[in-house]
Amino acid sequence: MAEQSNNAAEIKGLVEGINQALVPLRKDVDELKGFNFADVVTQDRFDKMAAEVTTKMEALQDAQAKTGAALERATISTGGEGRETERKAELVKLMTAEGKGGFAIKALSTDVFPDGGALVYPELLARMATRVFETSPMRALASVEVTESTSLDVIVDDDEAAAAWAGEGSTGGVTATPQTGRIAIPVENMEAMPKATPQILRSGLFDVESWLNRKVADKFARLEATAFVTGNGVNRPKGIMSYSAWSTAGTYERDKVEQVNMGTAATLGTDGDGLISVQNALPEFYQAGATWAMQRGTFGAALKLKGNDSYFFGPVMMRDGAANLQMLGKPVVFMADVASVAANALAVAYGNFEMGYTIVDGADLTILRDPYSSKPFVQFYTTKQVGGAVTNFDAIKIGKVAV
Numbered sequence: 001m002a003e004q005s006n007n008a009a010e011i012k013g014l015v016e017g018i019n020q021a022l023v024p025l026r027k028d029v030d031e032l033k034g035f036n037f038a039d040v041v042t043q044d045r046f047d048k049m050a051a052e053v054t055t056k057m058e059a060l061q062d063a064q065a066k067t068g069a070a071l072e073r074a075t076i077s078t079g080g081e082g083r084e085t086e087r088k089a090e091l092v093k094l095m096t097a098e099g100k101g102g103f104a105i106k107a108l109s110t111d112v113f114p115d116g117g118a119l120v121y122p123e124l125l126a127r128m129a130t131r132v133f134e135t136s137p138m139r140a141l142a143s144v145e146v147t148e149s150t151s152l153d154v155i156v157d158d159d160e161a162a163a164a165w166a167g168e169g170s171t172g173g174v175t176a177t178p179q180t181g182r183i184a185i186p187v188e189n190m191e192a193m194p195k196a197t198p199q200i201l202r203s204g205l206f207d208v209e210s211w212l213n214r215k216v217a218d219k220f221a222r223l224e225a226t227a228f229v230t231g232n233g234v235n236r237p238k239g240i241m242s243y244s245a246w247s248t249a250g251t252y253e254r255d256k257v258e259q260v261n262m263g264t265a266a267t268l269g270t271d272g273d274g275l276i277s278v279q280n281a282l283p284e285f286y287q288a289g290a291t292w293a294m295q296r297g298t299f300g301a302a303l304k305l306k307g308n309d310s311y312f313f314g315p316v317m318m319r320d321g322a323a324n325l326q327m328l329g330k331p332v333v334f335m336a337d338v339a340s341v342a343a344n345a346l347a348v349a350y351g352n353f354e355m356g357y358t359i360v361d362g363a364d365l366t367i368l369r370d371p372y373s374s375k376p377f378v379q380f381y382t383t384k385q386v387g388g389a390v391t392n393f394d395a396i397k398i399g400k401v402a403v
Helices: 001-034 044-078 083-097 197-205 210-229 274-279 296-303
Strands: 145-146 151-156 180-188 188-192 259-262 291-294 316-319 322-327 332-336 346-351 357-361 367-369 378-390 394-399
Touching: 145 332, 145 394, 151 357, 151 378, 180 346, 210 346, 210 378, 259 274, 274 346, 274 394, 296 322, 296 332
Parallel strands: 145 357, 259 394, 291 332
Antiparallel strands: 151 180, 188 378, 291 346, 316 322, 322 332, 346 394, 357 378, 367 378
């Protein structure tokens, strides 16, 4: 106990010595702050004051070192972690505004901007977190043509010649001559005009101009994909779901696409009968390259259907180590623009899209950089020309959900 008292007295004496040294030091510092160099005739007084401040600072540093040594000795003599914490707390109290020292201890931290936050810069990830938008990959399935004109005409040969049996030495007379048709696919325009300031283009964290161009190109791709499925043909392609239905099931009509009823009570039903009807409506000639097109959710509902023998209609086949989605033996492609399952919804398409739908590409993606029309912004006028239409009205079938 006597040793602890001696240590405490030693620490207290050292702290008081520090405080005594601080009094004249503060006075000298305040005097330096108010010192006007313009009034000084010689440098002697300033040099003297600087030397005195330096001497006092060295004495203060020596006193601080002795205080640290005394604190260590006090910790060793007490022999306990709890006592060490208590001694440190007493020393902090003595050396802060709560004690006799009259000054506060400051610490750097990153969460306060003036106290060190300004010294820490955030690290920028090398890649951008990008949202991926779902679309309809019709371009990968359909036939694609290129033209430099404003439209592309397709000759439609969908009629047949007439013929009849005739006995020996007799004739049936003149028979009907087959007729042809013509489909004009206009090339429509897409446009976009984002803008940015020259400062962000010059000083951005990445190539802002290239990023804008990629975003517009992606939007164009999704815009045309939607039109290939649901477009009404007015200043845009005409989509497969926009054609009227045949008047009579199984009876061909030009400029119309057959719709096959399926499901019950606004669902796909409890078995695969409706889907089988859609598939069987497609002539055998087109079956070899046929594909199902539907929303992901519709395929999930179809996976749950099974026959009386518990055979599922949508197995996932493996080919070359990759999953190959199939339904009734044919591949399935997800199209976000096809309607979901609901009453009267055209929720499924099945057919040979390469033979049934034609996409016409006009002028490729064109970007005009305009720094004048909307100062101080730089505009990027971007255009693309594309058209599309059904060109074989027997190669695609639409599945319509029952009411």
